[in-house]
Amino acid sequence: MPVNGSRPDTPADGPTGTGPPEGWEAPRERWLSTVVRPAFGPRSVLLEVVARLLIPAILTFSVFLLVSGHDRPGGGFAGGLVASMAYVLRYVAGGRHELAAGLPLRPNTLLAVGMLLACGTAGAPLLVGAPVLDAVQYKFTLPVFGEVKLLSALIFETGVFLIVVGLVLSVVAALGARMEAEEQEAREERAGRRPRGGATAGGGGA
């Protein structure tokens, strides 16, 4: 999406052929995907840039923590916290519309998928007569990566990961986005009501 309203790569002044195309100096995309209206405080370009640059790295890091958890510090819980931190950053920098635009699934869906994964790993061993939550590991060799170890616990950890993300997102949605929306609603109500009830309702505040 362009900032200035016209696509920078279409030569608006093509026929003349003199000078650079209009708007060539503007970036092709905004830093964040929606109209930025931060949750609180004035808009901060620094924060937006940092969010844009860091969020992919944070999400990748969270998956790394999840996958490497069995041998190194990390795991599903820590990974989930890191991933949700990425969304919290996005919310702080861009406000609730930005948060909504960035969510792949609704928090409830995340929770449900996480519970399903965890319950599935917990219950699946029962089908083959093994005790609940029995873990299996599976090793194989991939061309580039060499020997790879897959544990059934990883699926369980993925469930934990999703549930943590779902929990944090519900809390952020409830305590952040929802309250923000309500504040805005209240502001609009006040704005709409003042002309009519100005003598009584607006009197105290103004």
Added chain:
Amino acid sequence: MLLPFIIAIHAAVAVLVPPLIRVMGSRAFLVASLPLALSAVWALVQAPAVLAGRPATASVAWVPALDITLDFRLDALALAMVLLVSGVGAVIFCYSAAYFHSDERALGRLAAVLVVFAGSMLGVVTTDNLFALYVFWELTSVSSFLLVGHDDRKENARRAATQALVTTAGFGLLMLIGFIILGQIGGTYQISALVADPPVDDPWLPVALVLILAGAFAKSAQVPLHYWLPEAMVAPTPVSGYLHAAAMVKGGVYLVARLAPGFADVDPWRALVLGFGLATMLVGGWRALRQDDLKLLLAYGTVSQLGFLTVLAGAGTATAATALIGVLLAHGLFKATLFLTVGVIDHQTGTRLISQLSGLGRRMPALAVAAGAAAASMAGLPPLLGFVGKEAAFEAFVPGHEAALPPVASGVVLTGLVAASALTFAYSARFVWGAFADKYTVSERRFPRPSRAFVAAPVLLSAAGLVLGVLPVLVDPIAQAYAAPFLTGGHGGYHLALWHGLTPPLALSALVVLAGALLFWRRRWVARVQNAMPRWPAAELGYHLFVHTVYSTALSVTRRTQSGSLPVYLGIILATLLALPGVRLLLAVAGGDVALPVGGPSFRWWDNPLEIVVAVIIVVTAVATVREHRRFPALILISATGFGIAGLFVLHGAPDLALTLVLVETLTTIILVFVLRRLPATFNVRPNGWGKRGTVALCAAAGTFVATSLWVMTDARTAAPISRGFADLAEQAGGHNLVNVILADFRALDTYGEIVVLATSAVAVASLVLLNRRDRAAGAGDTGDTADEAAGGSDPVPAQAGALAGGTTRSDSGGTSEPPRPEEGG
């Protein structure tokens, strides 16, 4: 044996029925009747072997460690019940196909629950394990709850459903206790083994029996717990006909009949069964006489008949047992017929009030004949099955007929039976007259004729009652097989038959007909007497008192314990901590049982000098947090304390813990910042005084206690730590990170429980928001601008807490009439 399979088919059909209803409409009930028909046919096929004394059995292990097996055993009594539950049930299902409109609301749910009910009732009457019986029993209670509350938009339907559930399931819990006692003293939970070898000498046996009878009486609507049954008549008529006439309410009678061969001679069994049964019979009959609603008339009639059945089931004599089978089948057939008749009348004319019906007999002759035959069976007229059963019942209580019953008791019971039978005759006559007679004072209604398929079901059931009445030899083998264990050798058994010669019971039957006819003929006079009688306290009163007491107790306890003030909650928790383990620790230290590990061999000031630096940071930030009056700096300071603790973890070589703690600290800080936006900038500072000093003392003491006890405990290890072998085990499990392997493998079940808690709290947070929203909407609608401002602008978090604590937010937000402060939102 096929039975577990058949019950599984019921479950499968229950899943399939809702989509079928969507496709086929109410005709899907015909499909739903298939498993019932299957089990009835299966029972008939098994009948010869069962009646020859070879019960069909099957067993599926369920919880072997607790001696819970799904044992199934089809004997004569179970056979009779299966024929009722599944045979009559299948007919009622076919009738439902014509009764319900395809666009009836939630018809799929109704059909599915009805099939579930049929399956669980089949389980109740065929299982041979007490626990399995209890599970099936409560499944019928729950499905009955759903069926009675079918029209869930009506308040009285919901109330009746709750009342039925609370009554039957509440007393069902008593019954469960009785089952456990019985199983423990009998050494087995297998019913047939318990009945064959009852632990008669055990002092606990009477307790167990009383508890079990309480459950059975509640289920079978015995006085004074009968109130739920007439209330449950808000259910659709086929449901009432099936659950509350043919099947579910017989559950209690079945249980009494099931246990009677082993326990009838144990005190106070007979006194309870005969006493409550007779009272129920009389009260039900008396109340039925003055009902205007045909369905309520039948409901009270059912109460009366259930009392009758309980008397017969619990008497514990061979003749009574024979009579029981006769009356059981007769009642199932005639009462289902009558209910279905009321259903047809209600469906066609739109009313079932006696005072509004007239001339139906001429318009629906087939139905009138069928209902008349069924009512005659209920009244005990020959040649119907009801007559056969009632004759046998009178015979059973003729004084001196059975040695087990003292003559006086038999005399009393017999008098009661005759009186109640006269009432039964009277209300049967009232039913036929009320439903079908021409009444000169009532204008006739215009209504469409019912289709043949619709009337077929009551006609079929009524005809079955007639056939079995004319040919009682078809029923007699079942009765004989059930009565066999009661026979004590002396004389031969009593057989179900139409004609026994000129016997006292025949004379009593004639007396009943005369008295009943008189009661019906003089019905105005009877009504005057009934109106003139002082009103008894309604039995329902007890239920309402109980429910009200529970509510008000819960409310007052909540009001007293949930003040909504966080400092008070924390104070109570900390004070308890200090009062119990704290005082204990103090005594132990003071008494010298525990030595403070100062200067011992394992005592060190630090492992790493850096810890001192971190400790200083923690202490300084903690102290500063307490002294800070502004919220935001306090939040930052307390986060710093948290990060300091994470630093300690790092220094002790626990990167996993440190990582998680840092992440959690960061997140909570951010989330608290969201909340802080809406809170005042500073804390409400307590004035200096005793309150503040008390808080300081309490917190300091709690902190000291925790620190000291940790210090003492870490030194007090006596056994080797369990984690010693974990490193090797982790290698086996395929991981090098011990913490993570513990979380995801060794203690995965704990982790599983924790994520369930996480998910639950996430859902709770979401609902908290909804609550707040709804509350705001209500407040805005109620008090307008002020409430809206107060809830939305100034302090939503206390409002949420208040809403959680007891729904007092509305009054709060309405009361806090602050002036609007637009600058705060923006």
